Amino acid sequence: NAGVTQTPKFQVLKTGQSMTLQCAQDMNHNSMYWYRQDPGMGLRLIYYSASEGTTDKGEVPNGYNVSRLNKREFSLRLESAAPSQTSVYFCASRATGGTGELFFGEGSRLTVL
Amino acid sequence: GEDVEQSLFLSVREGDSSVINCTYTDSSSTYLYWYKQEPGAGLQLLTYIFSNMDMKQDQRLTVLLNKKDKHLSLRIADTQTGDSAIYFCAEIFTTDSWGKLQFGAGTQVVVTP
Numbered sequence: 001n002a003g004v005t006q007t008p009k010f011q012v013l014k015t016g017q018s019m020t021l022q023c024a025q026d027m028n029h030n031s032m033y034w035y036r037q038d039p040g041m042g043l044r045l046i047y048y049s050a051s052e053g054t055t056d057k058g059e060v061p062n063g064y065n066v067s068r069l070n071k072r073e074f075s076l077r078l079e080s081a082a083p084s085q086t087s088v089y090f091c092a093s094r095a096t097g098g099t100g101e102l103f104f105g106e107g108s109r110l111t112v113l
Numbered sequence: 114g115e116d117v118e119q120s121l122f123l124s125v126r127e128g129d130s131s132v133i134n135c136t137y138t139d140s141s142s143t144y145l146y147w148y149k150q151e152p153g154a155g156l157q158l159l160t161y162i163f164s165n166m167d168m169k170q171d172q173r174l175t176v177l178l179n180k181k182d183k184h185l186s187l188r189i190a191d192t193q194t195g196d197s198a199i200y201f202c203a204e205i206f207t208t209d210s211w212g213k214l215q216f217g218a219g220t221q222v223v224v225t226p
């Protein structure tokens with residue numbers, strides 16, 4: 001089972017460049033999330049999508065945009081990358097109800113020079 | 114700032130027991146989780162506990178929940194080198210589609226021979 005798939009796994013950008021991180025899940029989950037992970041700060045929620053067609057801001061949304069393209073896919077876009085956005089980005093998905101468990105992708109390591 | 118707090122580092126000898134502690138602030142949390150992150154990988158659910166439980170045991174893992182003090186702990190018996198990882202405590206208020214997990218900063222566990 002593929003689970004949650006993120007691309008690319010690694011990316012180096014120059015300040016001001018734009019890029020999109022792609023995420024797809026094959027578990028028919030309603031909710032999808034984008035987190036960033038920085039040393040000593042744990043996981044911080046950037047944006048989430050409770051269901052297809054809806055998106056909401058999380059804790060650190062500035063500098064990012066998202067698109068819930070369909071139930072499977074949730075992309076994260078950096079319009080004008082800044083060094084402060086150097087981080088590891090994780091996409092996750094969750095079914096509604098049950099134990100509320102999040103399923104994570106393997107992460108995308110982004111460096112902005 | 115985070116509502117879930119953990120110590121950042123724990124060193125333990127192989128064969129000893131590890132205890133990782135976490136405090137949370139939302140007394141209305143429904144589920145509390147422990148996730149494990151191995152180097153270069155995403156987070157994987159290790160175990161969870163429902164808020165109406167005090168203890169849960171799963172093989173080498175024991176989770177204790179003290180709701181009065183809002184304290185969660187994870188005990189790993191007979192710690193092995195493969196247990197070296199970052200462990201995240203997390204809570205969720207509701208498992209409805211709009212529920213979001215709140216994570217701690219993570220505890221780096223290093224197992225020494």
